[in-house]
Amino acid sequence: xxxxxALERPMQGIEWILLFLGVIAFAVTxxxxxxxxxxxxxxxxxxxxxxxxxxxxxxxxxxxxIGGLVVAVALLPIALAxxxxxxxxxxxGALASAGREARTAALALASALLVRPLELIGFGALVRHVRRxxxxxxxxxxxxxxxxxxAGAEFEGYEILRELARGGSGARLFVAExxxxxxxxxxxxxxxxxxxxxxxxxxxxxxxxxxxxxxxxAARKLGLVLDHEAAERRFWYVxxxxxxxxxxxxxxxxxxxxxxxxxxxxxxxxxxxxxSLVRDIVATLRDWHASGxxxxxxxxxxxxxxxxxxxxxxxxxxxxxxxxxxxxxxxxEYFRDPELVxxxxxxxxxxxxxxxxxxxxxxxxxxxxxxxxxxxxxxVLSGFRKQSPACLQWIARRAMADFDRRYANAEEMLADxxxxxxxxxPWAVRPADLPSMRGGAEESEDGRSEEARxxxxxxxxxxxxxxxxxxxxxxxxxAVPRVRVTNWWTGAYEVVSVRPLPAGLPAASSRxxxxxxxxxxxxxxxxxxxxxxxxxxxxSSGGLMRFAL
Amino acid sequence: xxxxxxxxxxxTSFLRRLRARDERAWFELxxxxxxxVRGMLARWGNGxxxxxxxxxxxxxxxxxxxxxxxxxxxxxxxRFSTWxxxxxxxxxxxxxxxxxxxxxxxxxxxxxLDDSWxxxxxxxxxxxxxxxxxxxxxxxxxxxxxxxxxxxVHFEAYRMRVLESKQGREIGLLLGVSEPTVTRHxxxxxxxxxxxxxxxxxxxxxxxxxxxxPSRAGLAAEDAGFDEALGEIWRTQEELVARDLVERSATARxxxxxxxxxxxxxxxx
Numbered sequence: 012x013x014x015x016x017a018l019e020r021p022m023q024g025i026e027w028i029l030l031f032l033g034v035i036a037f038a039v040t041x042x043x044x045x046x047x048x049x050x051x052x053x054x055x056x057x058x059x060x061x062x063x064x065x066x067x068x069x070x071x072x073x074x075x076x077i078g079g080l081v082v083a084v085a086l087l088p089i090a091l092a093x094x095x096x097x098x099x100x101x102x103x104g105a106l107a108s109a110g111r112e113a114r115t116a117a118l119a120l121a122s123a124l125l126v127r128p129l130e131l132i133g134f135g136a137l138v139r140h141v142r143r144x145x146x147x148x149x150x151x152x153x154x155x156x157x158x159x160x161x162a163g164a165e166f167e168g169y170e171i172l173r174e175l176a177r178g179g180s181g182a183r184l185f186v187a188e189x190x191x192x193x194x195x196x197x198x199x200x201x202x203x204x205x206x207x208x209x210x211x212x213x214x215x216x217x218x219x220x221x222x223x224x225x226x227x228x229a230a231r232k233l234g235l236v237l238d239h240e241a242a243e244r245r246f247w248y249v250x251x252x253x254x255x256x257x258x259x260x261x262x263x264x265x266x267x268x269x270x271x272x273x274x275x276x277x278x279x280x281x282x283x284x285x286x287s288l289v290r291d292i293v294a295t296l297r298d299w300h301a302s303g304x305x306x307x308x309x310x311x312x313x314x315x316x317x318x319x320x321x322x323x324x325x326x327x328x329x330x331x332x333x334x335x336x337x338x339x340x341x342x343x344e345y346f347r348d349p350e351l352v353x354x355x356x357x358x359x360x361x362x363x364x365x366x367x368x369x370x371x372x373x374x375x376x377x378x379x380x381x382x383x384x385x386x387x388x389x390x391v392l393s394g395f396r397k398q399s400p401a402c403l404q405w406i407a408r409r410a411m412a413d414f415d416r417r418y419a420n421a422e423e424m425l426a427d428x429x430x431x432x433x434x435x436x437p438w439a440v441r442p443a444d445l446p447s448m449r450g451g452a453e454e455s456e457d458g459r460s461e462e463a464r465x466x467x468x469x470x471x472x473x474x475x476x477x478x479x480x481x482x483x484x485x486x487x488x489x490a491v492p493r494v495r496v497t498n499w500w501t502g503a504y505e506v507v508s509v510r511p512l513p514a515g516l517p518a519a520s521s522r523x524x525x526x527x528x529x530x531x532x533x534x535x536x537x538x539x540x541x542x543x544x545x546x547x548x549x550x551s552s553g554g555l556m557r558f559a560l
Numbered sequence: 561x562x563x564x565x566x567x568x569x570x571x572t573s574f575l576r577r578l579r580a581r582d583e584r585a586w587f588e589l590x591x592x593x594x595x596x597v598r599g600m601l602a603r604w605g606n607g608x609x610x611x612x613x614x615x616x617x618x619x620x621x622x623x624x625x626x627x628x629x630x631x632x633x634x635x636x637x638x639r640f641s642t643w644x645x646x647x648x649x650x651x652x653x654x655x656x657x658x659x660x661x662x663x664x665x666x667x668x669x670x671x672x673l674d675d676s677w678x679x680x681x682x683x684x685x686x687x688x689x690x691x692x693x694x695x696x697x698x699x700x701x702x703x704x705x706x707x708x709x710x711x712x713v714h715f716e717a718y719r720m721r722v723l724e725s726k727q728g729r730e731i732g733l734l735l736g737v738s739e740p741t742v743t744r745h746x747x748x749x750x751x752x753x754x755x756x757x758x759x760x761x762x763x764x765x766x767x768x769x770x771x772x773x774p775s776r777a778g779l780a781a782e783d784a785g786f787d788e789a790l791g792e793i794w795r796t797q798e799e800l801v802a803r804d805l806v807e808r809s810a811t812a813r814x815x816x817x818x819x820x821x822x823x824x825x826x827x828x829x
Contacts, residue, residue: 349591356583388595388805392704394723394798401734409712416712442716443736 026548029541036538043531050527065131072123079116083109166206166240166247168193175205183208186252197237197249204237205252210245229304229329253322258288258377259311266384276398277382283435285381286403288314288321290428293374295323297421300367305330307366309373310346311380334361345386348372350414371418375410378403387411400437402430402445409447423447578626589622592701592764596693597621597648599804604652617655621648640766641694689800694764695773696797702760703794706752717742718749722791750783753790 090105129138165171169187177183185206189199197204227248230236239248256264262285269277277285292314299306306313307328314321328341338355340347348369379387379395382403387393391411395404406427410417418424426446431437442448577585598618602609609617624647707715717735720726721742728739728746735742757774765771774780778789 349587352587353584356587385802385805388801389700389798390704392700392707394795396802405716408716412712413708441734441736443734448713448736 026545029545033538033541033545036534036541039534040531040538043527043534046527047531062131065127068130069123069127072119072127075119076116076123079112079114079119083112083116086112166208166249168196168238169204169206169249171206172203183210187249189249193238199237199251203252203254204249206247206249208245208247210247212244227326229302229331230326232302232304233299235326253315253317253324255315255317257312258314258316258321258381261288261316262311262381263384279436279438282382282399282403283432283437284319286378286428286432286437288316289374289378289381290425290432291321292323292377293371293421293425293428296367296370296374297425299323300332300370300421303332305332305361305366306370306373308342308346309370309377310343311377312343314377330361330366332361332366336361338364338366342373345388346373346376346380348414349390367420368414368417371410371421371424374421374424375407375417378407378410382407400431400440402427402440402442403437405442405445406431418447586622586626588701589626590619591704592760593622593644593694593697594618595801595804596690596697597644599693599800600645600648600690601652602804602807604649613655617648617651620655621651624651637767639770640764641691641770643766644694645690691773692796693800695777696793696800698760698764699757699774699779699790699793700797701764702753702756703790705756705760706749709756710749710752711745714745714749717745721746722787723794725791746787747783750786754786 086105086109090102090109093099093102093105126138129135166185166187169185169189172186172188175184175186185208186203187206188203189197194200227236227239227246230248230250231239235250237249237251240246255261265277265281265285269275269281292309296306296309306323306326307330308325309323313323313325315324330336338351338359338361340352340355342351350372351369354364375391376387379393382399383395383397387407391408391413406424409427410424418427423446430445431440433440578589598614601614601617601621605614621644625644628647710718713735717731717737720731720734721728726734728742731742732739737745757779761771761774765773777793778785779793780786781789
């Protein structure tokens with residue numbers, strides 16, 4: 012059969028279908044291949060960046076090592092000269108400096124030869140873990156009474172794992188593992204505990220013990236104390252230990268990561284996450300205040316992010332709301348209410364003021380901090396420099412407002428936060444939609460919500476707002492996850508929840524690559540099958556030439 | 561045209577409270593000028609002063625200011641800003657002398673703040689940025705005072721208009737109120753601001769030149785001009801404070817405590 016004959020033969024029905032399928036498969040192959048190549052490109056760039064940074068650090072280590080060595084060597088003749096002119100103390104000083112420089116050089120060299128290569132091949136987490144834990148383990152005091160990292164203290168039923176840095180109260184803090192019998196007794200199925208120990212032999216003062224006794228009482232009231240024991244010269248108590256980053260470090264890392272990706276602002280998912288962590292703090296405050304307690308030192312460093320939740324720690328300044336003690340100005344700058352200082356300077360007693368509102372100021376300052384990555388240097392007048400939802404900015408300001416104008420209690424603030432976070436898109440919520448504004452907003456008009464939501468979202472270029480049910484906020488809904496398609500071509504998706512559970516820092520999803528590769532393979536196979544069938548079919552009927560043409 | 565009320569008789573109530581060691585007046589002073597003084601000291605310290613030291617020196621400066629108010633002679637025609645700067649320099653110089661003396665193993669060299677500091681400083685005159693910071697601090701104090709006496713929603717409406725340049729309709733949508741209501745809210749806050757501004761300027765200005773600074777900055781204008789000028793100063797002041805924090809963070813990373821990680825303080829003043 013000639014080519015002319017083949018061309019003149021009309022295409023059969025099955026061939027039309029095959030042609031159509033072939034074109035579809037070809038198009039899908041092209042798109043999937045593009046996505047895979049793009050992802051590979053990003054991965055390559057990330058890898059090269061990692062290599063570049065590690066090499067830069069390696070170079071820095073080498074420079075430090077050489078510099079330290081040079082200085083150490085240079086100091087030796089100086090020490091000798093001082094010795095000659097009969098200035099032994101100065102000679103010793105120079106020798107000590109030389110020793111320090113030599114140590115710096117040795118550490119830098121060890122880092123260059125051991126740490127950086129390990130980081131280069133992906134063992135950075137291991138190196139960081141060892142670097143963080145080893146010095147603490149080595150510096151744990153030992154007097155022969157105990158064993159392991161927590162040597163120096165013994166607590167019956169607990170195995171000390173390590174000692175933490177001392178807090179401001181003078182207490183020693185130990186991370187420990189209860190034995191099986193103790194676990195049954197204290198009702199803790201899993202996880203470690205932290206033991207806070209006050210011992211006159213460890214340098215604890217009576218004043219520290221008295222103050223801490225108040226905290227212990229508070230912690231017991233809240234059911235936070237699992238176990239305790241008091242003896243003549245010491246007392247200790249046990250609380251659950253939460254392994255994790257403090258909120259300050261967590262949020263700073265998150266903002267730094269966003270900055271490294273070229274985005275000055277957090278994305279919606281991360282904003283929801285950090286705001287949810289503040290919600291946890293406010294919920295805890297509600298319970299504390301209901302129990303008649305004032306935390307008094309709300310700040311990011313006093314909340315631990317553990318399994319996607321923030322847990323309030325540090326009971327060092329906890330005070331009963333009904334206390335007749337005079338107010339003191341203890342607290343942390345920028346997170347402490349200026350009104351607290353004014354009232355303390357007036358000589359007011361705790362019971363004379365609604366001290367729970369001082370905690371709310373701290374919670375507002377923490378909300379500002381998580382959205383901005385820095386503290387509110389001007390209090391309630393602090394401006395928001397980064398993009399964040401108007402309703403969350405409103406809540407932060409309302410909490411930091413003048414004493415009589417802020418939230419009356421944690422419950423009110425919590426209701427506003429729940430409303431802002433409900434549905435996972437705080438951009439779609441106006442300040443006017445917050446429960447605390449109902450009744451306060453004059454001339455509210457029905458039917459404006461949709462327009463306002465549209466305005467609020469288009470101002471920032473956010474995705475289309477989700478529908479918000481008119482029903483009152485239900486905190487249990489916050490845990491309901493929803494699925495968001497991230498790439499319609501590949502079908503990549505990710506589970507979005509108001510409460511994602513970050514294992515460390517939340518990172519961008521990489522599930523799209525697997526889906527893209529799967530789609531690419533399927534598309535290539537389909538294309539190959541179509542072409543194979545066509546070739547076989549055409550060869551037998553003479554249609555091969557048509558295809559070839 | 562609305563202007564700032566002339567109050568050339570010094571409002572002495574605040575100064576009287578300072579002299580009477582009224583701690584709350586002292587705290588107001590700290591709130592108003594603490595950040596500016598701390599920023600200047602940090603710059604002069606050139607990275608050698610840690611955050612705690614800066615806080616202490618700022619406290620010393622304001623304490624010296626409070627003490628020497630007794631001896632201040634308005635007839636000399638010295639600007640408040642110049643006087644504050646001279647005291648800050650004196651406090652820093654004293655600290656440097658003390659450190660130097662300690663390093664040499666001796667005691668602290670005697671130093672006293674006498675009247676020669678009252679405008680007789682041999683140091684270069686305060687630069688324009690410093691004057692801007694002081695004016696900004698006065699205006700910020702006025703904003704804080706106006707905020708305290710205003711309704712929360714009213715003040716937020718005004719902030720959205722002035723700082724975020726939002727239109728009345730947009731603010732109304734966000735707050736669930738009509739546009740005329742937003743206008744009324746803003747007007748109330750503006751009136752409070754004009755009054756508080758007059759008080760703050762008079763309280764912390766010792767010369768006619770200082771008193772006329774707000775007018776020169778556009779704050780004597782009609783509503784729209786007033787808002788524009790105020791927003792500009794407000795934003796600039798925030799940026800200056802933010803820049804101070806960044807600089808101090810960089811200093812902290814070189815070995816001092818980090819201002820981005822504020823530590824516990826027994827007292828904020």
